[in-house]
Amino acid sequence: MKIFLTGGSGMVGRNIVSLAKKFEMDVVAPRSKEVDLLDFEQICHFIERSKPDIIIHAAGRVGGIQANISSPVQFLSDNWTMGQNVVLAGRKAGVQRLLNLGSSCMYPRGQEEPLREEQVLSGALEPTNEGYAIAKCAVARLCEYVTREDPQLQYKTVIPCNLYGRFDKFEPSVSHMVPAIIRKLYLARKDGERIVEIWGDGTARREFMLAEDLADAIFFAIERFDDMPSLLNMGVGTDYTVDEYYSIAAEVIGYNGEFRHDLSKPVGMKRKLLDVTRQKAFGWGPRTSLRDGIRATYEYYLSMEA
Ligand SMILES: NC(=O)c1ccc[n+]([C@@H]2O[C@H](COP(=O)([O-])OP(=O)(O)OC[C@H]3O[C@@H](n4cnc5c(N)ncnc54)[C@H](OP(=O)(O)O)[C@@H]3O)[C@@H](O)[C@H]2O)c1
Ligand SMILES: C[C@@H]1O[C@H](OP(=O)(O)OP(=O)(O)OC[C@H]2O[C@@H](n3cnc4c(=O)[nH]c(N)nc43)[C@H](O)[C@@H]2O)[C@@H](O)[C@H](O)[C@@H]1O
Numbered sequence: 001m002k003i004f005l006t007g008g009s010g011m012v013g014r015n016i017v018s019l020a021k022k023f024e025m026d027v028v029a030p031r032s033k034e035v036d037l038l039d040f041e042q043i044c045h046f047i048e049r050s051k052p053d054i055i056i057h058a059a060g061r062v063g064g065i066q067a068n069i070s071s072p073v074q075f076l077s078d079n080w081t082m083g084q085n086v087v088l089a090g091r092k093a094g095v096q097r098l099l100n101l102g103s104s105c106m107y108p109r110g111q112e113e114p115l116r117e118e119q120v121l122s123g124a125l126e127p128t129n130e131g132y133a134i135a136k137c138a139v140a141r142l143c144e145y146v147t148r149e150d151p152q153l154q155y156k157t158v159i160p161c162n163l164y165g166r167f168d169k170f171e172p173s174v175s176h177m178v179p180a181i182i183r184k185l186y187l188a189r190k191d192g193e194r195i196v197e198i199w200g201d202g203t204a205r206r207e208f209m210l211a212e213d214l215a216d217a218i219f220f221a222i223e224r225f226d227d228m229p230s231l232l233n234m235g236v237g238t239d240y241t242v243d244e245y246y247s248i249a250a251e252v253i254g255y256n257g258e259f260r261h262d263l264s265k266p267v268g269m270k271r272k273l274l275d276v277t278r279q280k281a282f283g284w285g286p287r288t289s290l291r292d293g294i295r296a297t298y299e300y301y302l303s304m305e306a
Contacts, residue, residue, distance in 0.1 A: 001222070004052035004095075005029040006037055006086055007059030012101065012160075014167040015215035016058065023219045028052065032059075037082040043089040054097040054222060057086045057139075061132075063174040065199075065268045068129040070173075076131030083139030091146050091153055097225055099218065100143050102159040104207070104235070104272045105129045106136040114275035117159065117231040128268045144230060156228055158221065161235035161274050165211035165293065166300040178208050178294065181246055182301050185255040194257040199265030202243035207273050209236045210293040213286035220284045228282060235274035236286050242267075245290075252294045 003020070007013040008029020020027045028050050035046045037059050047055075061071075061078040068075055083100065090098050107115040108123025120140065125133045143155035164178035172180060177199075188196045214234055221228045240248075246259055279285070288296075 001025050001053045002051070003027045003222075004047065004050055004055045006055070006057050006082070010058065010060075010062070011165060011167040011169070011211050012058045012163065012214060015165060015211045016056065016218060019212070019215045019219060023223070025219070025222070037085055038078065040085045040089060043085050044092060047089055047093040047095065052095060054099065054225070055086060055090045055095055056218065056222075057083065057098065057100045059086075060101070063169070064176040064180070065128050065266050066172075067174040068132055069266055072131035075129070076135050079132055079135035080138055083135060084142060087139065087142050087146060087155060090155070091150070094153075096153055098143065098153075098155040099221065099225075100139055100155065100157040102136045102140050102157045103132070104159060104161045104274055105269070106133045106140065106159065107272060109269050112271060114273045115233070116275040117229070117233060117278060120231065126269045128266055140231065147230065154225065156225070156230045156232070158218065159231065159233045159274065160214050161207040161209050161233075161272070163211045163214060164208050165297050168211070168297065170301060170304075177206060177242065177245060178249075178297065179301075181249045182253070182294070182298050185246075185249055185253045186298070186301065186305070188257060189253060189255045195260050196246070196255065196257060197262050198242060198246055198259050199262055200242060200267035201261050201263060202241060202246070202259075204242050204267045204269070205239040205271040205273065206242065206245070207235050207237075207239040208245070208290065208293075209234070209286055210288040210296070213288050217284050217286070221282075224282070229278050232278055232282065233274040233276055234279060235276050237274070237276040239271065239273045240290070248291060249294050249298075252291060253298055
């Protein structure tokens, strides 16, 4: 099977490329300088040349809460434009299968219970990442409408929880919480710092899955694509408080200093735990524990620092 993968140089994309050989899949993954997804014609020409059996759309303007607060125009505009272009170019070329990546932030804010796929667009979005979430909801609906108008075209969306792992971004201005924690604890231990800052009061809850496990889930879905629901959460099914992530990472990294809560920092949704009922019925589950995942990601970070 030939896969046209967008976002192949990103964290999720590079984990997908790393696993492709194991699943005997042929992946073509052009960088943005070769195929700019903001340019519809460039995508059409690439699909004409490469003739993929399936498109996996894993490209995006992606970042943590701080990046989303700083650039709402780019997060809405780029993610909608890229998603619309990829989906409509696939339809124009008659590519029969497309797997689109959503995000747990597309769910309504203020939900304590695990989030079910039918709740998408059922309430107000989280202001800190509203632009990104609007784009995610719109592209997911576009996929659904393409299939509704032409059932020959099966365009589906997975909704991952927060992700971390090898090939993540560790730069504080764009990073998500787990890579930010790893970098801060590494630097504090290296420099003998005794205090590490935690954004917010530490009580917000998050569900983080290793990107390598998501890549495995994506191949699992591709191999059973016709049985896959058109909208499918992909998560670990448990969440932890921000404070718990810091303390687990401190054990793994060997930081034994103190923590200070900076209440001036943004905290986003109080919780966004995915309901994994459909995922379990589909037959997939992640295999990496949080501690093992943080250890593997820390080792990757050290290899980058070396
Ligand atoms: N990270 C998370 O916590 C998380 C959680 C849930 C869902 N997701 C979703 O998972 C997907 C991948 O996320 P990620 O963390 O792997 O992102 P990432 O590491 O930031 O990678 C983004 C990718 O998008 C590509 N890209 C950006 N602009 C492009 C353009 N104009 N043309 C072509 N390619 C472009 C980049 O390619 P170049 O380097 O060549 O520009 C890069 O490969 C996204 O859809 C994201 O919404 C991520
Ligand atoms: C999956 C992603 O979720 C994103 O929301 P979101 O989980 O709050 O994104 P994160 O940046 O991972 O933040 C998760 C939680 O960790 C807290 N946190 C504590 N310390 C830090 C730190 O040093 N850095 C960071 N970044 N957070 C920190 C942060 O306040 C927030 O409550 C969306 O903005 C994206 O669009 C995307 O959807």
